[in-house]
Amino acid sequence: MSSRMAGAALLRHLGPRLFAAEPVSGLAGRGLVPAAARILPARMSSTAAEAATREAAAPEQHGGGSTEKPKPADGQEKKGIVSYWGIESPKLVKEDGTEWRWFCFRPWDTYRADTSIDMKKHHEPRALPDKLAYWLVKSLVVPKQLFFQRRHASHALLLETVAAVPGMVGGMLLHLRSLRRFEHSGGWIRALLEEAENERMHLMTFLEVAQPKWWERALVLAAQGVYFNAYFVAYLASPKFAHRFVGYLEEEAVHSYTEYLKDLEAGVIENTPAPAIAIDYWRLPADARLKDVVTVVRADEAHHRDVNHFASDIHYQGMKLKDTPAPLGYH
Numbered sequence: 128m129s130s131r132m133a134g135a136a137l138l139r140h141l142g143p144r145l146f147a148a149e150p151v152s153g154l155a156g157r158g159l160v161p162a163a164a165r166i167l168p169a170r171m172s173s174t175a176a177e178a179a180t181r182e183a184a185a186p187e188q189h190g191g192g193s194t195e196k197p198k199p200a201d202g203q204e205k206k207g208i209v210s211y212w213g214i215e216s217p218k219l220v221k222e223d224g225t226e227w228r229w230f231c232f233r234p235w236d237t238y239r240a241d242t243s244i245d246m247k248k249h250h251e252p253r254a255l256p257d258k259l260a261y262w263l264v265k266s267l268v269v270p271k272q273l274f275f276q277r278r279h280a281s282h283a284l285l286l287e288t289v290a291a292v293p294g295m296v297g298g299m300l301l302h303l304r305s306l307r308r309f310e311h312s313g314g315w316i317r318a319l320l321e322e323a324e325n326e327r328m329h330l331m332t333f334l335e336v337a338q339p340k341w342w343e344r345a346l347v348l349a350a351q352g353v354y355f356n357a358y359f360v361a362y363l364a365s366p367k368f369a370h371r372f373v374g375y376l377e378e379e380a381v382h383s384y385t386e387y388l389k390d391l392e393a394g395v396i397e398n399t400p401a402p403a404i405a406i407d408y409w410r411l412p413a414d415a416r417l418k419d420v421v422t423v424v425r426a427d428e429a430h431h432r433d434v435n436h437f438a439s440d441i442h443y444q445g446m447k448l449k450d451t452p453a454p455l456g457y458h
């Protein structure tokens with residue numbers, strides 16, 4: 128068998144597992160669910176409930192503008208557990224009386240972005256870790272610009288898959304530290320996890336604007352494998368470097384979204400209606416457009432920039448994050 132044929136056969140086998148939008152259940156795929164459910168009823172019930180939740184949250188993943196459930200490929204309606212021992216997701220309504228349709232965020236998670244935040248702020252790199260972080264980010268900007276050019280939606284989509292990693296890694300490591308050392312976190316665990324979730328919502332929003340191609344999915348898979356581990360090691364070795372690096376990444380994100388806005392204003396990119404998920408998440412007016420969405424996303428990035436530079440500065444002053452209250456309470 129030639130290497131090309133072998134590669135094609137491997138892709139056919141692994142393709143759905145690696146690049147599918149929905150996770151593929153190994154047990155379900157092999158028709159072993161009933162037998163396994165008899166052995167592990169609680170665990171399997173939880174998985175079914177998760178599947179039901181995923182199905183109910185279909186607008187998050189299927190266009191956002193439709194409440195129609197996706198039809199299963201085998202033509203059979205899936206039936207999941209919607210309540211487990213009385214635990215179920217409460218039905219919520221919006222101010223206008225319509226049902227709250229998002230399970231990935233609830234009304235109390237929504238907010239109005241502070242668009243008055245200064246977009247031009249830049250932390251001047253002085254110490255060596257700062258310079259390293261700055262030039263590392265700058266070295267990534269050139270290939271990024273060559274690759275995406277003015278494909279702003281694809282750029283945003285792929286970059287947000289990376290942007291959502293540091294907050295989760297930092298939050299996880301601070302969480303473990305808090306457990307290990309029997310100490311408070313000063314609110315930083317929550318602040319960093321909120322950042323990760325906020326970035327993921329950016330991703331869910333741009334998923335309504337552009338769809339990733341198969342090779343972009345492959346790229347994200349590889350990038351996540353490298354970036355998660357690299358950032359994990361960097362954060363363990365030097366949190367001040369890791370936060371500074373994210374601070375500079377966020378500065379670049381602000382710049383990228385500014386370019387996106389310029390092209391929207393110039394009419395180079397069509398200013399389409401805002402996705403429904405964005406209108407609810409940022410409390411935008413019902414007639415909001417893509418430009419309004421990019422404006423609030425950019426404000427979020429500027430906030431992440433400030434939080435991460437702040438976190439790095441705390442370490443530079445020889446303190447731990449827990450010694451300074453986290454900037455919680457605003458996004």
Ligand SMILES: [Fe+2]
Nearest residue numbers: 287290326329
């Ligand atoms: Fe983002």
Ligand SMILES: [Fe+2]
Nearest residue numbers: 290377428431
């Ligand atoms: Fe960000």
